[in-house]
Amino acid sequence: MSVNLNIHNVSKTFIVNGKPISVLDDVDLDVRDGELLVIVGHSGCGKSTLLKIVAGLEQPTTGRCELNGRTITEPGTDRCMIFQEHRLFPWMSIGQNIQFGLKGRSRGERDRITDRLLGMVKLRDFRNAYPSQLSGGMSQRAAIARALATDPEILLLDEPFGALDALTKIELQDELLKIRRQQHSTMLMVTHDIEEAVYLADRIVVMSNRPGRIEEIIDVDLGEHRDRGGTAFAGYKKRVYDHFVQTREPALVS
Ligand SMILES: Nc1ncnc2c1ncn2[C@@H]1O[C@H](COP(=O)(O)OP(=O)(O)O)[C@@H](O)[C@H]1O
Ligand SMILES: [Mg+2]
Structure with missing residues (x-):
């Protein structure tokens, strides 16, 4: 069965100490069948919140998410989330x-x-x-x-390799790609690791600072076996990195 996740104009506001804090602003995004879509953005821009909304663990303030035409209102076995800590x-x-x-x-x-x-x-x-x-x-x-x-329709990965050392991380990234080839899984992944995004993604979604909006969607046209040391790879890294530099918070010490 083909998988299609639609995130329709999702915004999210939390009330903290009586004050509204806007965390996601009008995020509109489709994840296509068999795709590995990677979201990158500064810490606190709402990446985990977006994944939780897709997982059904949080509700959007406005907008909605649909998986294969069904509106997501609660967690279900059709979606599975993997966190930075394993939670076994x-x-x-x-x-x-x-x-x-x-x-x-x-x-x-x-x-x-x-x-x-x-x-x-x-x-x-x-x-x-x-x-x-x-x-x-x-x-x-x-x-x-x-x-x-449970054979989920989509895997939601929230910085799944963020706590691993560099070499283990590289190993797991390759295993994830291998699993994806074997299972034809559709995956939505969040990371703040630019190299990881370029190595894994079919498309990279670059988010703004909080409230998270989509700044750019980058098609990563590097084929299946990617050379981390290659020129084209470096070009994509720079493209994502430039976004981060433009949008980072002013330094505390300069
Ligand atoms: N349940 C919640 N209640 C209030 N504020 C929250 C809640 N969850 C997240 N936030 C706030 O929303 C913002 C985005 O959080 P999060 O989605 O975890 O960001 P990211 O994963 O991009 O680092 C942060 O400022 C965080 O403090
Ligand atoms: Mg997070």
């Missing part, structure tokens, strides 16, 4: 964590899906291990496997 259940083994979303299935089916996902994220030998026994990168791979278990 510490009292369950990795295998049990993955099986958590598969309760209605037969035992054989649960085992088959779990096996396949463990293989995909290279954790087959860790089925019976507990989250505390895994490194940061392994835990995040397990979290991705758990998210994929």
Whole structure:
């Protein structure tokens, strides 16, 4: 089935200490079937809030989101969110964590899906291990496997590799691309890492400072195997970076 996420003119205002704070301003965006769309923007510009609205964890103040024509009003198994920290259940083994979303299935089916996902994220030998026994990168791979278990229509990734060291991050980025090829997943990802955005994205959405508006949508035309050291890659990085420099807050010390 083809996946289509429409974010229609979404604005969000929080009331903090009795005062309205506008966090998102008229965000209008479509995520296409099979696309990996990456949102970048300064800290506090409303990226996580936008993802939470799509996840159904927050409601927009105005506007609405639709997944395949259905208005999103609450969380559902058609969307799965992955956070910077893995949020695995510490009292369950990795295998049990993955099986958590598969309760209605037969035992054989649960085992088959779990096996396949463990293989995909290279954790087959860790089925019976507990989250505390895994490194940061392994835990995040397990979290991705758990998210994929319910076969969501779209994966929502909120800085999923933000807490990992540089080399693990590169490894996980490649694994995410591999998973995407295997599963034909549609993904909406938030990052503040410009290189990560250029390495992964089909399109990059650059957001303004709070209240977050869409400044520019950049098509990343670099094909499947991207050369981080290449000239074209550097060109895209500069294009995104220039936005950040223009919109950053004035320095406290100059
Ligand atoms: N539930 C909430 N209540 C009040 N303010 C919030 C809430 N969630 C987020 N905010 C505020 O909204 C702004 C955007 O937050 P967030 O979406 O987390 O930004 P980002 O992910 O881009 O760093 C921040 O100023 C934050 O303090
Ligand atoms: Mg955030």
